Amino acid sequence: MKTTNEKIAQLRAAMQAAGANACLIPSSDPHSSEYLPDHWKARAYFSGFTGSMGTLVVTDTASALWADGRYFIQAERQLAGSEIQLQKIAVEGTPTVTEYLTDALGEGQVLALDGMVTPTATVLELEKALAKKGAKVLSVDLVSPIWEDRPPVPSTPAWLVDTETAGVSAEEKLGRLRKKLAEAGAAAMVVSRLDSVAWLLNLRAADLDCTPFALAYCFVTTTNATLFIDQSRMPEEAIAALRAQGVGVESYDRLLGTLTGYHHDRVILVDGSTNWAIYSAVCQNPNFTVKMGEDPIQAMKGVKNAAEIKNLMNCHVKDGVAMVRFQIWLEQQMAAGATITEVDVDRKLMELRAEQPGNLGVSFDTIAAYGANAAMMHYHATPDNCTKLEKRGFLLVDSGGQYADGTTDITRTYALGELTENERTYYTYVLKSHIDIAKLQFLSGCTGGNLDVMARAAVWQHGIDYRCGTGHGVGFIGGVHEGPQSLRVTNTVPFQPGMTITDEPGIYEEGEVGIRIENELLCVERVKNQYGQFLGFESMTRCPIDLTPVRPELLDADEKAWLNAFHAETYRDLAPLLTEEEAAWLAEKTKPLA
Incomplete structure (x- = not known):
């Protein structure tokens, strides 16, 4: 088994091959989840730090990990013996991730990150800060080719919470969401947070440890709603129940293609937690007008x-x-x-x-x-x-x-x-x-x-x-x-x-x-x-x-x-x-x- 320093060295080699001078690995999956399926625990794999929150940055010459006060003691112990320097969030003198990278990168240099697992708000902040130094952001997956024995993507059986238990049907919740979108001046949204998808459609599974969510997206417009999920783990009666409430079902990996090929003019609301790959797909389609805003489902289900x-x-x-x-x-x-x-x-x-x-x-x-x-x-x-x-x-x-x-x-x-x-x-x-x-x-x-x-x-x-x-x-x-x-x-x-x-x-x-x-x-x-x-x-x-x-x-x-x-x-x-x-x-x- 490779040591932490050996894994960092392997990552640096991948950076060099991609023409990057730094790499950002957040604690995230395509849905900005707090608790991650093992398949997306890249920060833990490369750093050795197993806390639920943390961000790893590797440059040509140094590496650092940011953790909050819950994890200072644990992080110090798990990083001991490695080259990674602990950065204690909210402690005086500790730079933010953006400040650290802005200081580390200069004219013509490149920060690599995987847009599928990095929130849009994070990338927009980094792009703005790095542009002042003449540096730029490159969306590329450096992790997959070098992560040995990477765990598979989970695909557990999915099920629907009955309306009596949930209190409100998926059809009613979609109606409420559409009203909230209209109030925000939008007519479409990609629901990407798993807790939001779960609440909106009364959908549950066990794709995350300890958390009954299914890996899925829901694309909602004024007239349609489509659930993107691995259909093989959904009972036919569940698919039929969703369709009866106005929700179509498509394969999980078809979302980006659907967004780039969408041909109706729509103002689309994008939450900052939405991953950069989705944001980029929306921006590439001239039929969409992007409006940044908060996911309204969060307040509704709260x-x-x-x-x-x-x-x-x-x-x-x-x-x-x-x-x-x-x-x-x-x-x-x-x-x-x-x-x-x-x-x-x-x-x-x-x-x-x-x-x-x-x-x-x-x-x-x-x-x-x-x-x-x-x-x-x-x-x-x-x-x-x-x-x-x-x-x-x-x-x-x-x-x-x-x-x-x-x-x-x-x-x-x-x-x-x-x-x-x-x-x-x-x-x-x-x-x-x-x-x-x-x-x-x-x-x-x-x-x-x-x-x-x-x-x-x-x-x-x-x-x-x-x-x-x-x-x-x-x-x-x-x-x-x-x-x-x-x-x-x-x-x-x-x-x-x-x-x-x-x-x-x-x-x-x-x-x-x-x-x-x-x-x-x-x-x-x-x-x-x-x-x-x-x-x-x-x-x-x-x-x-x-x-x-x-x-x-x-x-x-x-x-x-x-x-x-x-x-x-x-x-x-x-x-x-x-x-x-x-x-x-x-x-x-x-x-x-x-």
């Missing part, structure tokens, strides 16, 4: 309908049953002195979720991190690299499930035994931050950026911060990270009733401890008066929060009241689905905090 909310509530109860049984198992194993590793935790959670009705697997790779490992926000244990649990300190478990009626994401931090006073204090700070968002009432119009600041107050006042957002949207039988809403300082999307969000503040001290507490929340209407409409949140998650580490004197009366009410709801909804012994255990875990 607000869940009544059927989706009902189903999500149900799947969170099922997920809570699995989580309760996991904690009971964990306590029993620790009390018996059994040898338990982080990998055992991962396996047990998968097993318990699989027992729940309608489970489709996990919604992301479980993060089971003991002790200092939890300081790495996206740590993932493997059989060859995992830690044994001991009767002291914390175990952080961030996990989630995919179900036929929804998607879940939950984090609990468990005390395994003796704790330091510092650990108990940190835990209570995180709990305060979590509760402060969960019980917050705020005016309609407040954005994720507004609320993120409020969440951090409980840790900021102690000179502590966390290098990530406080929360993210979650899809419906979809991606565990979906927007457009998020609890992040930079987010400008106002919250609306029906939006879901995770509430997951944390404290991460390298080499010491990692703590996170996460529930999923539903945005709902509260009081309306002369000041306007107030909104708030209801917790959808049903799982007890470990009270063992809490320093009650640090919680105020309102925080205690919220915690006790949450635990009362958790017991009410889970107890009927548990055995008598399990219910008695839960009653003890959800007793009011004095």
Whole structure:
């Protein structure tokens, strides 16, 4: 097996043969997915860094990888021994990818990138910056010819979510999309994001690990809609059902030819996440007038309908049953002195979720991190690299499930035994931050950026911060990270009733401890008066929060009241689905905090 440096050298040789002086490899597939099929994990293959986010740049003389705060520790470890220099995103003194390439390239030089996997917004930014230096961008696939034993393109069985579960038919959603396009002054769009295609057509598959999406595009005009997908994995009844709703079906690889040969005059909306190859095909056709804009489906699907909310509530109860049984198992194993590793935790959670009705697997790779490992926000244990649990300190478990009626994401931090006073204090700070968002009432119009600041107050006042957002949207039988809403300082999307969000503040001290507490929340209407409409949140998650580490004197009366009410709801909804012994255990875990 080649080393990272040997792979970089091979890439440089391909660059030289193509007349390029630099190469950009993003973490992306043709659909700008967050979690990638193995076939498109080129950045991981060439760099050795396996985090879900990162960008690799290789020039004639140097190479660098950009990662955000979730992955600093992991990236440093995985890049060790290679020539690749880690660039820490948002850290003072770190250049952006564009700044780095603008500095590296000069007159007549060329940046190579694969237009099929690079978003249009990225290429437009690079072209503009490099033109000032006399450099240019070349779209070319340098990866495929030199990636040995590249995994195949996935093609799993595709299926349709019934309208009763989804709440709205594909035909109705297409009508809503066409109205949004008209409002934007457009008459056509290539829906390229997999979460958008999935929502629009109620289409699901398992082409991405942990995420039930099908590799597909949908070309929508005022009069037609065409799904581009590998038809061999679609049942005839599914194809017939789509055609009955006005959706034609063509082969996945025919999209670009359809766009270049399209002969009707259309203003076509192009989202910045659309890949450069699609953008180029549209620009080459004089019948299209390109209008850049945001994918309107993202905002539409961000607000869940009544059927989706009902189903999500149900799947969170099922997920809570699995989580309760996991904690009971964990306590029993620790009390018996059994040898338990982080990998055992991962396996047990998968097993318990699989027992729940309608489970489709996990919604992301479980993060089971003991002790200092939890300081790495996206740590993932493997059989060859995992830690044994001991009767002291914390175990952080961030996990989630995919179900036929929804998607879940939950984090609990468990005390395994003796704790330091510092650990108990940190835990209570995180709990305060979590509760402060969960019980917050705020005016309609407040954005994720507004609320993120409020969440951090409980840790900021102690000179502590966390290098990530406080929360993210979650899809419906979809991606565990979906927007457009998020609890992040930079987010400008106002919250609306029906939006879901995770509430997951944390404290991460390298080499010491990692703590996170996460529930999923539903945005709902509260009081309306002369000041306007107030909104708030209801917790959808049903799982007890470990009270063992809490320093009650640090919680105020309102925080205690919220915690006790949450635990009362958790017991009410889970107890009927548990055995008598399990219910008695839960009653003890959800007793009011004095």
